[in-house]
Amino acid sequence: MNICIAGEAGDGVRGAGIILGKIFGELGYSVFVYQEYQSTIRGGHNSSVVRASEKEISSHSYYYNVLICLRAHVFEKHAERLRGVLICDSSFNLAHEMKVEFPIDETVKKLNLPDISRNIAAISVFCKSFGIDAELVENVIRESFGDNRNIETVRTVYENLDVSVSQIRRVGERKELVSGAEAIARGMLDAGLKFYYAYPMTPASQILHFLAAERKCIALQPESEIAAIMMAIGSAFGGERAAVGTSGGGFALMSESISLAAMAEIPVLIILAQRSGPSTGMATYTAQQDLYFALNPAHGEFPLIVASPVTIEDSYRLAGELLNLAWKFQTPAILLTEKHITESYKTAGLAGVVRREVHVFREKNGEVFRRYEITESGISPYAIPPAVVKANSNEHDEYGFTTDDAEIATMMYAKRMRKEKEIAKVVAELEPCIEIRNGNDWIVTWGSNFGAVKEVAEELGFSVAAVRFMRPLFLPKINGEVFCVECNYTGLLAKLLEAEGLKVKRILRWDGRPFTPEEIREGIERWSE
Amino acid sequence: MVRISWCPGCGNFGILRAFKEASGRMISEGYDVVISSGIGCHGKITDYINLPSFHVIHGRVPPFLTGLKLANPELIAVGFSGDGDGLNEGLEHLVHAARRNTDITIILHNNGVFGLTTGQVTATSPKGRKGKSTPYGNPEYPINPCRLMLASGASFVARVFAGDHKKMAEVFYRAMKHRGFSFVEVLQPCVTFNNFWDLRKDVFWVERAGSVYEAMQKCENIRACGIFYAEDKETYEDAVWRSTF
Numbered sequence: 001m002n003i004c005i006a007g008e009a010g011d012g013v014r015g016a017g018i019i020l021g022k023i024f025g026e027l028g029y030s031v032f033v034y035q036e037y038q039s040t041i042r043g044g045h046n047s048s049v050v051r052a053s054e055k056e057i058s059s060h061s062y063y064y065n066v067l068i069c070l071r072a073h074v075f076e077k078h079a080e081r082l083r084g085v086l087i088c089d090s091s092f093n094l095a096h097e098m099k100v101e102f103p104i105d106e107t108v109k110k111l112n113l114p115d116i117s118r119n120i121a122a123i124s125v126f127c128k129s130f131g132i133d134a135e136l137v138e139n140v141i142r143e144s145f146g147d148n149r150n151i152e153t154v155r156t157v158y159e160n161l162d163v164s165v166s167q168i169r170r171v172g173e174r175k176e177l178v179s180g181a182e183a184i185a186r187g188m189l190d191a192g193l194k195f196y197y198a199y200p201m202t203p204a205s206q207i208l209h210f211l212a213a214e215r216k217c218i219a220l221q222p223e224s225e226i227a228a229i230m231m232a233i234g235s236a237f238g239g240e241r242a243a244v245g246t247s248g249g250g251f252a253l254m255s256e257s258i259s260l261a262a263m264a265e266i267p268v269l270i271i272l273a274q275r276s277g278p279s280t281g282m283a284t285y286t287a288q289q290d291l292y293f294a295l296n297p298a299h300g301e302f303p304l305i306v307a308s309p310v311t312i313e314d315s316y317r318l319a320g321e322l323l324n325l326a327w328k329f330q331t332p333a334i335l336l337t338e339k340h341i342t343e344s345y346k347t348a349g350l351a352g353v354v355r356r357e358v359h360v361f362r363e364k365n366g367e368v369f370r371r372y373e374i375t376e377s378g379i380s381p382y383a384i385p386p387a388v389v390k391a392n393s394n395e396h397d398e399y400g401f402t403t404d405d406a407e408i409a410t411m412m413y414a415k416r417m418r419k420e421k422e423i424a425k426v427v428a429e430l431e432p433c434i435e436i437r438n439g440n441d442w443i444v445t446w447g448s449n450f451g452a453v454k455e456v457a458e459e460l461g462f463s464v465a466a467v468r469f470m471r472p473l474f475l476p477k478i479n480g481e482v483f484c485v486e487c488n489y490t491g492l493l494a495k496l497l498e499a500e501g502l503k504v505k506r507i508l509r510w511d512g513r514p515f516t517p518e519e520i521r522e523g524i525e526r527w528s529e
Numbered sequence: 530m531v532r533i534s535w536c537p538g539c540g541n542f543g544i545l546r547a548f549k550e551a552s553g554r555m556i557s558e559g560y561d562v563v564i565s566s567g568i569g570c571h572g573k574i575t576d577y578i579n580l581p582s583f584h585v586i587h588g589r590v591p592p593f594l595t596g597l598k599l600a601n602p603e604l605i606a607v608g609f610s611g612d613g614d615g616l617n618e619g620l621e622h623l624v625h626a627a628r629r630n631t632d633i634t635i636i637l638h639n640n641g642v643f644g645l646t647t648g649q650v651t652a653t654s655p656k657g658r659k660g661k662s663t664p665y666g667n668p669e670y671p672i673n674p675c676r677l678m679l680a681s682g683a684s685f686v687a688r689v690f691a692g693d694h695k696k697m698a699e700v701f702y703r704a705m706k707h708r709g710f711s712f713v714e715v716l717q718p719c720v721t722f723n724n725f726w727d728l729r730k731d732v733f734w735v736e737r738a739g740s741v742y743e744a745m746q747k748c749e750n751i752r753a754c755g756i757f758y759a760e761d762k763e764t765y766e767d768a769v770w771r772s773t774f
Contacts, residue, residue, distance in 0.1 A: 195599065218599060218773050223625040227592035230585070230622075234596025237583055238604070242596065260586050364561070368579065385581035385597075385604055386561035392575075392584045393568075401531045401576050402584070 001168075002061040005122070006047040006078055007070030009040045012119035015144075016068075017048025018345060020123055021177045022140045023132060024052035025347045028172025032451065033345035034060040034514065039202070039283040045074055054171050058311045058346060058451025062518035068122050069094065070104075085165055087125050089118075100129050100163050107160075111152050120150040124157035131167035134158045175347035180312045181206035183350055184271060184335065184342065185214070187319030188243055192355030193217050195235040195242040197228035202283050203339035204245040204273040225250035229257040229268065236266045237391060239360055239384035241323060245271035248290050249280070255298045258332050262302030264391040265372070265380070265416065267326035271319070271335045273342045276512040285512025286339035288447050288487040294336045295471050303378075303419040305333040305427070306471040310434065310450035312346040318468070320353030321430060327358045328426070329419050330382060336470065338487070340448035340514040362387050368399045374411055378418030424472040432474030434466040441481035443524075444504075446470075446493050448514060449485045455517040460524065467493060475500055483507055483527070485520055531576045538726075540691035540717030541570060544638060545577055547694055548607075551701035552580065555605055562605045562705070563597065565590050567614035570645045570719075571638035574609050588619020591626035594633040595765070602766045605705050606633040613643045616652035616672055627681035627710045629765035634704045634711040637674055640719035648722035660722075674714045675748035675757060679741050684709035687756040688748060690732045691717040700756060709764050716751075728752065 003020065007013045014035050021033040029052035037046040049060040065084040069075050072092040079096070088094055090101040104121045111117070120141060127137045134154060141150050178186075185207050188196070196219040198208040211219035222228045225246050232242035246254065251272050261268045274290045276282040294306050305325050309315035319335050326333040361369060361383040368390060369383040380398075383389040390400030395412060397403050403412075436454065439461040445453045450466045457464045462483075465476035475497060483505045484494040491506040498504055507523035509515065515523075535541045552562045564580050566572040568587040575582035585593050590608035598606045615623050615637050626633065642660065643649040649662040653674065658667040678686050685707040689697040697715065704711035718726045735755040738744035744758035 195596065197596070215773055218769055220599075220769065222592060222595075223621055226589065227595075227622055227625070230589045230592035231596030231599070233585075234593040234598075235600040236596075237593075238597045238600030240600040242600075256586055257589065264583065366579075385563045385601070388579060388581050390575065390582050390584075393586050394584060400582075402573070403531075 001053070001065050002049065002051045002063065003066040003068065003126070004047055004049045004064045004078055004081070005068045005070070005119070006045070006074040007119070008042070008074070009038060009044045009046050010042040010116070011046070011070045012116040013037070013046040013048050013070065016119035016123055017050050018177065019120070019140055019144055020050045020126070021345050022144065023127065023137060024050065025175040025177045026136055026140060027132070027168065027170045028175060029053060029347070030056045030175065031177060031345070031347045032057050032060055033177070034340070035343050036513070037284050045077060047074070047078070057455070059455065060516060062516040066126060068126060070118055070122055087122060087129070100125060100165065102157065102161055107156050108153065111156065113149065113153065117150055117153055120153045121157055124154045125161060128158050128161045129163045129165040131164060176349065177345050178312060178348050178350060179206060179343065179345045180315050180337065180341035181343065182210050183312045183316035183348065184319040184337070185210045186350050187316035187353050188269065188323050189216050190353035190355070191320035191323040192241045193243055193323060194240040195232065196220070196245070197222055197231045197242065198245045199225045199228055199250055201247045201250045203275055203342045204247055204271055206342060207245045207271060225253040226257060229254040229270070232268045233257060233261050233266050236268055237384065239362065241267070241327065243269035243271065243323060245273065247273050247275050248277050248293065251290070251293070251297070259298035259300050259302065260393050261332045262298070262304065262416070263300070263393055265330040266391065267330050267332070269319070269323045269326050269333050269335065271337065274336070274338045276510070282512040284339070286448070286487060286514050287510065287512060288338060288492070289510070291336065291470065291492040294334050297334065302416060303329065303331045303423060304471055305329070305331065305423055306336055307469045308336040308447045308467070309341060310447060310466045310468060312341060312344065313348045313350065314468070315341050316348070316350040317353060324356045325423070325426065328356065329379060329423055331419060338448050344448070358382060360384055364388060370398050371400050372396060372398045372412065372415070374398060374415050376418070377422050378415050379422065420472065427469050427472050427474070430469070432469035432472070433476050434464070434468060435476055436464040438463050442476070442478050443483045443485060444476060444478070444493065444497060445485040449487065452515045452517045452520055453485050456520045456524070460521070478502070481505070483524060485515060485523070487514065533577055534573060535570060536721050538720040539570070540640060540715070540719065541574065541638060543691040543694060543697065544636065544715055544717060545574060547697035548636070548701055549578065550698040551705065552578070552607070554702050555705050560605045561603065562607060564607045564609065565594055566609040567611065567619065569611040569614050569643070571609050571611040571614065588614050588617070589622065590614070591619065591622040591631070591633065591635065595626060595631045598631060598633055598766055599769060602632070602770070607705060608633060608635045610635055610637050612637065612639045612641060612651040612653040612674070616674060620652070623678065624681045627678050627683035627712065630682065630684050630709045630762055632708055632710070632764040632766055634713065636701065637712065637714045638717045639674060639714050640717045640723055642719050642723040644719045644722050673748065673751065675712070676745050678712040679745050679748065679758060683712045684762055685711035685756070685759045686744065686748070687712070688714040688716065688754045690728065690754055691715050692726065692729050693732070693754070696734070696754070703756065707759060709762060
């Protein structure tokens with residue numbers, strides 16, 4: 001079942017989507033919620049697509065079974081996708097055959113509630129028409145708002161609406177609904193995150209909001225993205241696990257400090273949540289345009305770990321994994337994700353990430369610590385103040401003192417670079433590329449497209465490869481016909497596959513919208529025309 | 530330790546000697562001191578002092594120290610910066626660190642010139658000054674670092690002359706002891722590109738002001754030295770830890 005709630009900014013569309021998602025989660029469904037909104041605080045056009053299924057899903061669908069309109073004018077934008085029931089205010093006079101109407105506006109006004117409560121009234125209309133128990137709805141609303149304000153709304157709708165469209169039944173145990181941002185935050189916390197620094201930037205801000213409210217680590221908003229990553233480097237030099245989060249523009253500002261972290265061998269995790277660019281682009285829309293930027297984020301050569309999660313659960317696992325890897329290898333790691341992960345919601349169980357310990361020397365004995373000891377693996381012992389540890393942005397000797405000696409530089413540079421081999425060995429064991437075999441031909445993808453791709457592949461008999469680790473890069477070893485699905489213009493992953501000698505048929509979009517299974521199917525069909 | 534590569538007669542030697550004395554006092558009192566430096570001639574100082582250190586990138590000493598101090602509030606965190614490093618590239622960080630009252634000390638080596646890149650003007654170079662990048666005269670007005678820091682909310686603001694060892698060592702010590710954001714501007718002659726050792730006979734000492742406004746007036750004359758202002762207020766680290774846990 002795929003339900004769209006549409007309205008203006010300020011109508012509580014996003015909140016309504018989350019509440020409806022939670023209601024389906026309570027009933028044991030697998031739920032995915034896609035939030036589409038404009039960079040506007042009031043007016044404009046927002047929608048929230050809630051999909052619920054008895055099967056495990058990680059995407060919404062193109063066509064709607066139900067459309068809930070909080071404003072009359074948004075109907076037109078969505079009418080083409082509607083294949084079922086329209087729910088709206090009785091006063092809207094919208095032309096659609098199957099309709100459930102209710103005096104939503106009037107009800108909210110009579111109850112002396114603010115206009116935004118129309119979202120709860122509309123959801124109540126849906127729930128009543130589809131036979132969902134009022135008590136369950138009330139509980140979800142109470143839990144979400146922390147008060148009883150909207151309970152009257154639910155009751156009024158349930159008492160006055162006598163329509164039954166269909167009967168949604170419980171299909172299993174309660175499932176928790178989480179956002180990608182929360183999953184990333186929880187993954188980092190479980191891996192021992194102590195400090196999170198971020199300058200507000202969509203679509204990464206919700207990680208900061210979650211961590212600031214959660215109070216399980218120190219979450220701060222510094223003056224800029226440069227300050228954010230420098231503070232993270234400071235905290236890591238002080239011995240605590242730190243991370244930063246941003247989108248493309250802020251990531252650009254972090255570039256020089258990423259190079260510093262690599263040179264001084266300081267672990268730092270950077271969450272890069274992509275949105276549509278270039279420049280300010282479409283600030284609230286998804287994209288996969290920054291793959292090469294993440295792979296080559298700064299000047300100089302240095303070991304770097306880049307991975308991209310394919311689902312919300314995966315973003316929990318990889319965020320934790322990358323923080324652990326950054327500390328194991330004392331180098332920056334980048335979680336390359338998208339608005340379609342961070343700001344979407346899914347029923348998911350988040351567990352399994354643990355903090356893997358790294359030995360840290362902190363004893364002071366007056367002697368300068370041999371922090372950058374040349375080792376075969378490239379990994380040297382980690383030390384923090386008050387031990388006399390000397391870190392440096394300049395090339396340095398084993399003790400951290402500045403040098404331009406050719407022989408030392410040769411050895412020290414190579415020591416750092418040797419870590420890449422060690423990283424590759426470890427990453428090889430972490431399912432760096434997901435491969436699901438269904439047939440001879442393949443759909444290859446990365447990031448959030450995975451959910452939609454997987455469904456289409458199952459239906460049409462394709463094998464699926466989803467690249468999770470981009471650096472070190474693990475491409476699938478495949479042959480046959482290859483489609484590549486990405487949210488960018490040139491096919492950034494496709495080009496990497498072509499460099500391996502594969503012939504790739506691209507299915508691309510760069511309009512800021514994520515793929516639905518229907519659109520991928522169409523993309524494949526277009527290639528056979 | 531590595532061989533010192535500053536020009537003979539550089540004002541940095543005085544800063545190094547005074548800081549070693551002041552930090553020695555702190556260490557003998559049981560404190561753990563950590564230092565950091567940015568990019569420029571001043572930045573080499575971390576190599577010359579036997580303390581934990583991080584020579585970071587241009588202009589970014591304050592946020593680095595802020596993150597370090599948050600992670601380990603027990604440390605005495607001291608940053609060395611230059612007029613180019615602190616007032617050209619990294620200006621915003623100084624302002625925000627002062628505003629937050631982060632408990633760190635910034636020692637700003639002010640020589641009025643980019644020395645390590647061979648003599649371009651900085652934010653403290655006087656209007657009209659000829660340099661490699663301004664062969665026909667600097668078109669910009671200079672900034673007064675102490676006044677900027679006072680206006681930004683710094684809770685300890687001082688200026689010293691690099692040739693005045695005794696006063697400099699004392700001010701460094703007091704800046705480190707001060708709980709809150711401490712800013713010390715050192716007038717540091719650059720013998721190669723901006724030699725103002727002559728200033729020795731012109732600098733004068735002023736007493737601490739009773740208010741920020743009075744302090745701003747006192748520091749107006751760039752020859753005036755002294756601890757212009759000091760006050761106690763909650764530090765950033767205390768506020769963050771208190772509100773989070």
